[in-house]
Amino acid sequence: MTYQAEFRVWRGDSTGGSFESYRVEVHEGEVVLDLVHRLQATQAPDLAVRWNCKAGKCGSCSAEINGRPRLLCMTRMSTLSPDEPVVITPLRAFPVLRDLVTDVSFNYAKAREIPGFIPPAGLGPGEYRMQQEDVERSQEFRKCIECFLCQDTCHVVRDHEENKSVFAGPRFLMRVAELDMHPLDAAAEAGLDRRATAQDVHGLGYCNITKCCTEVCPEQIRITDNALIPLKERVADLKYHPLVWLGSRIGLRRKD
Amino acid sequence: MTEVERYSYDVVVVGAGGAGLRAAIEAREQGLRVAVICKSLFGKAHTVMAEGGIAAAMANANSNDNWQVHFRDTMRGGKFLNNWRMAELHAKEAPDRVWELETWGALFDRTKDGRIAQRNFGGHEYPRLAHVGDRTGLELIRTLQQKVVSLQQQDFAESGRQDQARYEARLRVFQECTVTRILKTRTSGGSTTGGRVAGVFGYARESGRFFTVQAPAVVLATGGIGKSFKVTSNSWEYTGDGHALALLAGASLLHMEFVQFHPTGMVWPPSVKGILVTESVRGDGGVLRNSDGRRFMFDYVPEVFKGQYAETEEEADRWYADQEHNRRPPDLLPRDEVARAINSEVKAGRGTPHGGVYLDVSSRLPAEEIIRRLPSMHHQFKELADVDITREPMEVGPTCHYVMGGVEVDPDSAATPGVPGLFAAGEVAGGMHGSNRLGGNSLSDLLVFGRRAGLHAARYAAELTDRPVIDEAQVAAAAREAVDPFDETRIGDGPAENPYGLHQELQQTMNDLVGIIRRAGEMEQALDRLAVFRARAARAVVEGHRQFNPGWHLALDLRNMLLVSECVARAALLRRESRGGHTREDCPGMDRNWRRADLVCTYTGDGIDVTRKENGRIRADLLALFGREELARYLTPEELPLATPGPPQQTDDASDSQSGAGQ
Numbered sequence: 001m002t003y004q005a006e007f008r009v010w011r012g013d014s015t016g017g018s019f020e021s022y023r024v025e026v027h028e029g030e031v032v033l034d035l036v037h038r039l040q041a042t043q044a045p046d047l048a049v050r051w052n053c054k055a056g057k058c059g060s061c062s063a064e065i066n067g068r069p070r071l072l073c074m075t076r077m078s079t080l081s082p083d084e085p086v087v088i089t090p091l092r093a094f095p096v097l098r099d100l101v102t103d104v105s106f107n108y109a110k111a112r113e114i115p116g117f118i119p120p121a122g123l124g125p126g127e128y129r130m131q132q133e134d135v136e137r138s139q140e141f142r143k144c145i146e147c148f149l150c151q152d153t154c155h156v157v158r159d160h161e162e163n164k165s166v167f168a169g170p171r172f173l174m175r176v177a178e179l180d181m182h183p184l185d186a187a188a189e190a191g192l193d194r195r196a197t198a199q200d201v202h203g204l205g206y207c208n209i210t211k212c213c214t215e216v217c218p219e220q221i222r223i224t225d226n227a228l229i230p231l232k233e234r235v236a237d238l239k240y241h242p243l244v245w246l247g248s249r250i251g252l253r254r255k256d
Numbered sequence: 257m258t259e260v261e262r263y264s265y266d267v268v269v270v271g272a273g274g275a276g277l278r279a280a281i282e283a284r285e286q287g288l289r290v291a292v293i294c295k296s297l298f299g300k301a302h303t304v305m306a307e308g309g310i311a312a313a314m315a316n317a318n319s320n321d322n323w324q325v326h327f328r329d330t331m332r333g334g335k336f337l338n339n340w341r342m343a344e345l346h347a348k349e350a351p352d353r354v355w356e357l358e359t360w361g362a363l364f365d366r367t368k369d370g371r372i373a374q375r376n377f378g379g380h381e382y383p384r385l386a387h388v389g390d391r392t393g394l395e396l397i398r399t400l401q402q403k404v405v406s407l408q409q410q411d412f413a414e415s416g417r418q419d420q421a422r423y424e425a426r427l428r429v430f431q432e433c434t435v436t437r438i439l440k441t442r443t444s445g446g447s448t449t450g451g452r453v454a455g456v457f458g459y460a461r462e463s464g465r466f467f468t469v470q471a472p473a474v475v476l477a478t479g480g481i482g483k484s485f486k487v488t489s490n491s492w493e494y495t496g497d498g499h500a501l502a503l504l505a506g507a508s509l510l511h512m513e514f515v516q517f518h519p520t521g522m523v524w525p526p527s528v529k530g531i532l533v534t535e536s537v538r539g540d541g542g543v544l545r546n547s548d549g550r551r552f553m554f555d556y557v558p559e560v561f562k563g564q565y566a567e568t569e570e571e572a573d574r575w576y577a578d579q580e581h582n583r584r585p586p587d588l589l590p591r592d593e594v595a596r597a598i599n600s601e602v603k604a605g606r607g608t609p610h611g612g613v614y615l616d617v618s619s620r621l622p623a624e625e626i627i628r629r630l631p632s633m634h635h636q637f638k639e640l641a642d643v644d645i646t647r648e649p650m651e652v653g654p655t656c657h658y659v660m661g662g663v664e665v666d667p668d669s670a671a672t673p674g675v676p677g678l679f680a681a682g683e684v685a686g687g688m689h690g691s692n693r694l695g696g697n698s699l700s701d702l703l704v705f706g707r708r709a710g711l712h713a714a715r716y717a718a719e720l721t722d723r724p725v726i727d728e729a730q731v732a733a734a735a736r737e738a739v740d741p742f743d744e745t746r747i748g749d750g751p752a753e754n755p756y757g758l759h760q761e762l763q764q765t766m767n768d769l770v771g772i773i774r775r776a777g778e779m780e781q782a783l784d785r786l787a788v789f790r791a792r793a794a795r796a797v798v799e800g801h802r803q804f805n806p807g808w809h810l811a812l813d814l815r816n817m818l819l820v821s822e823c824v825a826r827a828a829l830l831r832r833e834s835r836g837g838h839t840r841e842d843c844p845g846m847d848r849n850w851r852r853a854d855l856v857c858t859y860t861g862d863g864i865d866v867t868r869k870e871n872g873r874i875r876a877d878l879l880a881l882f883g884r885e886e887l888a889r890y891l892t893p894e895e896l897p898l899a900t901p902g903p904p905q906q907t908d909d910a911s912d913s914q915s916g917a918g919q
């Protein structure tokens with residue numbers, strides 16, 4: 001079961017570019033990345049694209065397919081209409097380097113702004129004890145493959161370059177939440193208030209919980225519901241009243 | 257000459273997977289300035305694909321576990337060809353390396369009493385693998401990545417938080433850069449023999465710009481060679497770079513004939529053929545069946561493992577609940593055995609419609625349990641194959657997964673014997689796993705020997721009184737070699753070659769002729785073809801310019817793939833026996849005399865030379881961990897211990913090993 005598909009791929013670099021059209025044969029069971037590879041091998045040997053694992057595990061092959069942020073290796077051709085062209089563009093929120101490859105250094109810079117795990121004093125290696133249910137929330141966030149699709153899609157920065165300096169983006173706000181929910185993180189003891197910094201340094205206030213990040217996450221992490229909203233609630237708790245916060249938190253908590 | 261950017265560090269680590277990052281962290285914590293160079297973005301290394309777990313005898317799940325049992329399992333898995341000292345250090349130090357990850361923020365799955373949970377895996381006597389669902393490799397990479405970042409934050413803070421560049425003052429990651437040559441100090445005559453490490457030459461993938469990093473010590477941590485084979489679980493990065501860099505720098509490789517075919521890769525659809533299906537599926541209760549529905553693994557327990565595995569389905573099934581009183585199911589035999597068994601079933605016409613066998617977990621565990629324990633597998637099959645593993649069995653077959661062979665190193669220091677300043681750790685290093693690696697022993701290997709390589713590279717660099725000087729003639733030669741593919745005039749009248757086409761032919765050849773089952777005639781044919789490929793690769797021509805040009809990158813990677821493929825084929829042709837990841841149809845038995853031999857590959861200047869080298873005797877106290885009857889299956893009569901030696905002694909270099917809590 002093969003057919004000819006039309007691919008319209010953005011080609012260019014930081015100085016500009018345009019779409020190029022290709023006709024390429026599609027075989028059963030293929031994903032978009034297979035077709036990009038076929039283009040490289042047969043028609044466009046210098047077509048630039050990032051990829052690594054081709055199994056949805058590394059988060060390298062992020063791009064936009066028909067305007068939607070997606071992983072090229074996890075988008076099956078069978079989910080796209082065979083009669084319409086497949087339009088592939090680089091991630092819109094980041095500067096283009098070449099073709100489908102963008103400069104994602106924004107994300108690495110944001111990662112550096114978040115202080116890492118602070119080990120508890122007095123517990124040596126091998127002495128950590130944590131219950132499974134207490135690590136599960138942070139574990140969900142650690143499923144993140146750093147594809148940056150959520151960073152790309154979030155409207156706070158997608159078309160607002162000026163917000164980039166003050167907003168860490170969903171992936172890294174989630175990192176703050178992850179550390180805040182880590183059962184043994186000793187930030188407080190070290191004089192670091194992760195909740196306050198989420199708001200004051202990492203721009204949590206810019207997020208207006210539209211959930212677009214959650215929708216594009218290939219790991220199906222419930223970024224907004226499980227990381228951002230609880231983090232906002234914890235910040236609110238800080239600013240208002242602990243008991244009010246607790247009540248609202250229990251009331252609001254979703255059951256999946 | 258083309259423009260070349262210049263940097264200078266104390267230690268250069270090539271590769272940012274588990275071994276590379278662990279080495280970099282160690283060298284930085286020893287107070288040295290470290291550069292990490294990696295082909296992908298930081299945090300994308302192939303290690304993220306490791307699923308099952310990290311093997312370490314922490315004894316959280318079964319208090320009978322200890323380093324001796326882990327050592328024994330490792331030697332059995334490797335069919336006693338392992339460098340026993342590496343296997344010993346690995347078994348002793350793995351628990352410390354895992355616990356240390358927790359202090360850096362890793363969150364493993366837990367036992368009821370709050371410790372790190374451990375799961376069963378093929379070839380391990382007790383549940384031993386620390387894990388996070390089936391995404392353990394991702395957790396390991398992220399933890400190390402975040403540790404690197406926190407060290408950078410420290411440097412930034414110490415410098416007064418003004419200058420962003422201070423983040424990278426002592427530990428810098430050069431991402432999306434490829435190293436094409438190890439540079440050495442000039443020797444009289446300018447040859448590659450002699451001399452010590454002076455740095456590396458490479459290019460930035462994004463811009464195509466060349467650079468050198470001057471450094472007295474280089475740690476290779478580049479991973480494996482799977483991209484020389486057609487059906488593989490490996491990512492594009494696995495082009496044998498470190499193996500080839502070591503050869504070209506004058507170091508030697510050993511055990512290159514041993515390539516692990518993981519028994520369970522996806523077989524359908526074709527575009528995902530080879531992608532890994534984790535062994536945890538079997539560790540957690542999944543079973544293999546042929547098209548008749550028979551659990552065929554009971555028919556394939558080899559002589560050396562007789563008596564160690566369950567003989568009936570009932571006993572095998574009881575084992576999951578009660579491991580004290582039952583033997584483990586044969587589905588959990590070491591990988592080489594399972595891969596061969598699947599191969600035989602398919603050949604005998606008992607395969608699935610797409611040429612694999614069935615791996616069934618749907619009839620064995622409730623759906624929620626499957627989704628909880630094997631989330632990525634559930635996701636992967638649903639997304640890529642439209643198969644719901646909670647309802648139907650998977651179709652699986654062997655896929656090229658890991659190379660046991662690699663750079664010959666000193667077991668304690670990870671230093672290459674012949675090239676001062678060159679170190680290697682992780683998959684690119686050879687010896688630790690013998691002829692076959694056990695699942696779970698890879699991640700622990702990365703951590704144990706990554707740390708050792710970083711430590712000893714740092715010590716070596718710190719002790720030098722003079723910094724080695726880069727030989728500019730080597731830089732010029734490396735730059736010329738790198739731009740060659742753009743120069744169409746160099747090939748004269750012959751046809752230009754497309755690197756993509758050549759790569760596909762190479763993969764097909766290695767898969768068909770030096771694959772899971774080998775024959776002398778086919779390997780000779782492979783060597784003939786490799787010679788032709790080498791000549792054709794010299795005529796590879798690419799279009800475009802140097803900015804992020806994948807065709808050019810591939811043309812340069814071909815050199816490495818061809819070198820390692822030749823090593824594999826030559827060593828495999830020489831070893832006239834079957835052992836672990838080397839199966840000869842024309843020499844089917846395991847030969848105790850061959851156990852004493854390592855095959856060592858070196859680069860002659862225009863090809864690969866293989867020599868046979870006797871490996872050292874296993875220390876008596878380690879041999880005493882095995883029964884005499886078992887040893888007699890592996891060792892020649894003259895190697896067998898005469899009497900029973902005393903209890904194991906501590907022989908660790910105290911300054912190398914921390915606390916020893918796991919010993």
Ligand code: SF4
Pocket residue numbers: 153154155156169170206207208209210211212213214224228
């Ligand atoms: S929920 Fe918040 S972080 Fe996520 S896309 Fe919307 S605004 Fe951005």
Ligand code: SF4
Pocket residue numbers: 059143144145146147148149150151170171174213216217218219220221223
């Ligand atoms: S949270 Fe999801 S979308 Fe965002 S980077 Fe991580 S995996 Fe990608």
Ligand code: FES
Pocket residue numbers: 050051052053054055056057058059060061062071072073074
């Ligand atoms: S290539 Fe790794 S996620 Fe697509």
